Amino acid sequence: MAAKKPSAKTTPSNVSADELMAYYRDMLLIRRFEEKAGQLYGMGLIGGFCHLYIGQEAVVVGLEASAKEGDKRITSYRDHGHMLACGMDPKGVMAELTGREGGYSKGKGGSMHMFSKEKHFYGGHGIVAAQVPLGAGLAFSDKYKGNDNVTFTYFGDGAANQGQVYEAYNMAEIWDLPCIFVIENNQYAMGTSTKRSTHSPSYWERGAAYGIQGEEVDGMDVLAVKAAGDKAVAHCRAGKGPYILEIKTYRYRGHSMSDPAKYRTREEVQKMRDERDPIEAIRSLLLTGKHATEEDLKAIDKEIKGIVNESAEFAKESPEPHLDELWTDIYAELEA
Amino acid sequence: MATEILMPALSPTMEEGTLAKWLVKEGDTVSSGDIMAEIETDKATMEFEAVDEGIVGKILIEEGTEGVKVNTPIAILLEEGEDATAMDKASEQPASAPVPADKEQSSETAPAAGMAHPAPEVDTTPDWPEGTTLKQQTVREALRDGMSEEMRRDDSVFLMGEEVAEYQGAYKISQGMLDEFGAKRVIDTPITEHGFAGIATGAAFGGLRPIVEFMTFNFAMQAIDHIINSAAKTLYMSGGQMGAPMVFRGPNGAAARVGAQHSQDYAAWYMQVPGLKVAMPYSASDYKGLMKTAIRDPNPVIFLENEILYGRSFDVPDVEDYTVPFGKARIWREGDDVTIVSFGIGMTYALEAAEKLAEEGINAEVIDLRTLRPMDTPAIIKSVMKTNRLVTVEEGWPQGSVGSYISSVVMQEAFDYLDAPVICCTGKDVPMPYAANLEKHALVTTAEVIEAVKKVTYK
Numbered sequence: 052m053a054a055k056k057p058s059a060k061t062t063p064s065n066v067s068a069d070e071l072m073a074y075y076r077d078m079l080l081i082r083r084f085e086e087k088a089g090q091l092y093g094m095g096l097i098g099g100f101c102h103l104y105i106g107q108e109a110v111v112v113g114l115e116a117s118a119k120e121g122d123k124r125i126t127s128y129r130d131h132g133h134m135l136a137c138g139m140d141p142k143g144v145m146a147e148l149t150g151r152e153g154g155y156s157k158g159k160g161g162s163m164h165m166f167s168k169e170k171h172f173y174g175g176h177g178i179v180a181a182q183v184p185l186g187a188g189l190a191f192s193d194k195y196k197g198n199d200n201v202t203f204t205y206f207g208d209g210a211a212n213q214g215q216v217y218e219a220y221n222m223a224e225i226w227d228l229p230c231i232f233v234i235e236n237n238q239y240a241m242g243t244s245t246k247r248s249t250h251s252p253s254y255w256e257r258g259a260a261y262g263i264q265g266e267e268v269d270g271m272d273v274l275a276v277k278a279a280g281d282k283a284v285a286h287c288r289a290g291k292g293p294y295i296l297e298i299k300t301y302r303y304r305g306h307s308m309s310d311p312a313k314y315r316t317r318e319e320v321q322k323m324r325d326e327r328d329p330i331e332a333i334r335s336l337l338l339t340g341k342h343a344t345e346e347d348l349k350a351i352d353k354e355i356k357g358i359v360n361e362s363a364e365f366a367k368e369s370p371e372p373h374l375d376e377l378w379t380d381i382y383a384e385l386e387a
Numbered sequence: 388m389a390t391e392i393l394m395p396a397l398s399p400t401m402e403e404g405t406l407a408k409w410l411v412k413e414g415d416t417v418s419s420g421d422i423m424a425e426i427e428t429d430k431a432t433m434e435f436e437a438v439d440e441g442i443v444g445k446i447l448i449e450e451g452t453e454g455v456k457v458n459t460p461i462a463i464l465l466e467e468g469e470d471a472t473a474m475d476k477a478s479e480q481p482a483s484a485p486v487p488a489d490k491e492q493s494s495e496t497a498p499a500a501g502m503a504h505p506a507p508e509v510d511t512t513p514d515w516p517e518g519t520t521l522k523q524q525t526v527r528e529a530l531r532d533g534m535s536e537e538m539r540r541d542d543s544v545f546l547m548g549e550e551v552a553e554y555q556g557a558y559k560i561s562q563g564m565l566d567e568f569g570a571k572r573v574i575d576t577p578i579t580e581h582g583f584a585g586i587a588t589g590a591a592f593g594g595l596r597p598i599v600e601f602m603t604f605n606f607a608m609q610a611i612d613h614i615i616n617s618a619a620k621t622l623y624m625s626g627g628q629m630g631a632p633m634v635f636r637g638p639n640g641a642a643a644r645v646g647a648q649h650s651q652d653y654a655a656w657y658m659q660v661p662g663l664k665v666a667m668p669y670s671a672s673d674y675k676g677l678m679k680t681a682i683r684d685p686n687p688v689i690f691l692e693n694e695i696l697y698g699r700s701f702d703v704p705d706v707e708d709y710t711v712p713f714g715k716a717r718i719w720r721e722g723d724d725v726t727i728v729s730f731g732i733g734m735t736y737a738l739e740a741a742e743k744l745a746e747e748g749i750n751a752e753v754i755d756l757r758t759l760r761p762m763d764t765p766a767i768i769k770s771v772m773k774t775n776r777l778v779t780v781e782e783g784w785p786q787g788s789v790g791s792y793i794s795s796v797v798m799q800e801a802f803d804y805l806d807a808p809v810i811c812c813t814g815k816d817v818p819m820p821y822a823a824n825l826e827k828h829a830l831v832t833t834a835e836v837i838e839a840v841k842k843v844t845y846k
């Protein structure tokens with residue numbers, strides 16, 4: 052990925068100020084939310100594994116901008132950003148992280164396993180790449196029903212080496228499933244860099260073996276992601292089958308909270324942050340294009356901080372689930 | 388407002404750590420993402436980042452300090468323009484700790500172990516009323532009828548698997564179904580168990596009701612992650628928001644002379660999993676009635692069939708919409724001397740043994756469980772209270788068998804009624820051999836069941 056000073060860019064003519072502001076706001080919400088989650092983890096309020104999305108915000112924010120009501124999404128355990136971007140309530144997400152009654156899964160799922168039927172968010176999956184055939188299956192359900200919904204199926208560069216990904220590609224193509232396979236290539240699977248895990252780390256090209264079109268996208272540029280998302284969505288909605296987007300991105304934090312990240316240098320991370328930060332890029336577009344003033348942006352920062360603090364308060368105050376919850380939701384009852 | 392920075396927990400198990408190094412000093416301005424300190428956890432040395440912007444007002448814990456408990460204040464962060472007096476206020480605000488759930492809470496539905504048992508309530512209504520017209524059908528036909536009837540009834544039901552459509556089913560179970568329902572609803576898959584089990588589960592999340600045929604359950608091992616981690620657990624993990632209403636079906640257990648990799652009985656494996664339901668029928672009427680119930684059930688159902696039984700004929704009621712409920716055992720034979728419990732093809736040994744024993748004057752009660760989860764343990768207990776003796780019969784392996792679970796339940800709930808130890812007749816503890824004589828011996832045999840009954844009846 053070529054390193055560019057984000058401020059060197061000018062606003063493309065087809066992007067409105069409102070749109071830029073929305074991207075800025077949505078990305079900032081994810082970043083601040085994740086920072087807060089990290090903090091609550093540090094305080095022992097969040098337990099187990101907790102995978103932060105900091106650095107990758109432009110991926111979900113860009114793609115959600117291409118989605119319409121009815122579209123579905125499914126991802127891995129690194130899922131907080133996806134949930135916020137599709138409009139789930141930060142309070143319910145944070146309270147799930149703290150394992151409380153007010154969480155999306157009543158505290159029974161945790162950071163890695165959260166769902167929202169209302170927002171068509173199908174998890175939150177802890178088994179690397181399991182969400183890929185599941186996502187193809189969601190797309191199958193829409194095709195079967197004959198509507199024009201699409202499913203965004205997100206997975207990592209590490210997941211991209213699992214066999215079931217290619218099983219899903221194969222069937223998605225022969226059955227023309229409206230599934231966008233989104234590879235979030237953040238260059239590492241835990242401590243294994245893409246260079247160490249595959250001969251050819253150009254993951255989108257693997258689709259060619261199955262007859263699936265795709266492309267590589269700069270994931271630190273929300274506008275580029277949105278443009279690619281529009282193209283992929285149009286392809287799927289038109290009934291032309293699946294599409295692959297390999298989105299080059301970067302996670303700033305460790306793999307999970309307990310990762311000391313010794314497999315890369317501090318300089319590598321710092322360089323990304325300084326030169327390619329997706330939020331800073333939009334911020335400078337907003338300022339240089341005179342779409343917003345420093346004051347406007349400060350007001351957004353403040354608003355976001357308020358939302359995030361409120362979610363943290365809710366997540367602390369919401370009670371732990373009643374012990375009876377241990378025994379519920381194991382089986383669904385037959386509707387009479 | 389001044390905020391306290393607390394010693395963070397940096398791993399799921401960390402309770403205390405060493406503050407190895409400060410990378411900021413008092414008076415430094417920090418912003419979110421800046422590395423403030425290095426902390427040694429129980430696992431590794433970790434960098435600790437600032438979350439809020441501010442000025443480091445005071446460092447409370449010197450670098451090099453060992454055994455710093457999680458949540459101990461380690462520094463104070465000031466907002467721009469704040470002075471040190473704000474620091475006292477900060478220390479007055481206690482760090483919030485999780486509210487423990489009320490310890491008094493108890494779970495009412497928790498099973499009470501070791502309780503004295505009054506004779507359990509058991510539903511003994513017959514599967515069909517007297518006088519019902521019956522027809523002879525093979526298990527194969529009954530299964531197909533069960534699936535087809537449900538597909539006519541509900542558009543969201545579809546069948547997918549290897550060779551189910553154009554080939555008419557590897558074991559001809561789906562014969563004629565492609566013609567009737569078309570390629571949209573009877574779907575040939577590539578040979579890709581892991582993948583199509585995942586796609587079917589995703590389709591179930593999306594509101595459809597898939598029937599997944601495994602050519603045999605041996606191959607479902609490649610799909611078991613989706614069966615258990617994706618299908619069985621999602622309802623719970625989503626707090627009841629979404630689950631997987633679907634059926635995984637196919638032949639299970641030994642066929643004939645196909646060797647170790649094609650002959651395993653998975654009853655005990657799937658029976659263990661909360662979130663799954665497990666049916667393992669013996670007779671054609673149960674294949675039909677339980678299949679219809681399985682398809683209507685809003686949960687993932689494992690439907691374990693048997694290749695040897697496919698061609699056997701039984702009475703099937705000739706009525707519209709014949710269903711059999713889950714969790715209701717069928718008593719095939721009443722008797723007072725011993726209870727024999729089995730399911731699936733195990734029933735052939737159980738019934739044959741009972742017949743031979745009757746010739747010798749030993750009257751066995753033979754119970755067909757039909758479903759293993761839910762399991763009709765009350766029916767077993769009630770019978771044991773009468774016969775005081777129990778033998779279980781299955782083709783699967785002995786360690787962690789269905790029988791060993793049943794005997795533990797009976798021991799806990801009807802210990803005082805037992806006049807002899809429970810004997811579990813199982814397949815032998817070996818991979819299935821190919822040679823005809825060895826294979827026969829590896830399976831459970833009628834002779835072994837007879838011998839077990841004689842042992843528990845001291846005959």
Ligand SMILES: Cc1ncc(C[n+]2csc(CCOP(=O)(O)OP(=O)(O)O)c2C)c(N)n1
Pocket residue numbers: 127129177178179206207208209210211237239240241306
């Ligand atoms: C099947 C499976 N194997 C291993 C793991 C442990 N694990 C969790 S995340 C991970 C790395 C995945 O990396 P990638 O797909 O690149 O996603 P990222 O974490 O970068 O978002 C591993 C090995 C798992 N959860 N599931």
Ligand SMILES: [Mg+2]
Pocket residue numbers: 207208209235236237238239240241
């Ligand atoms: Mg990765």
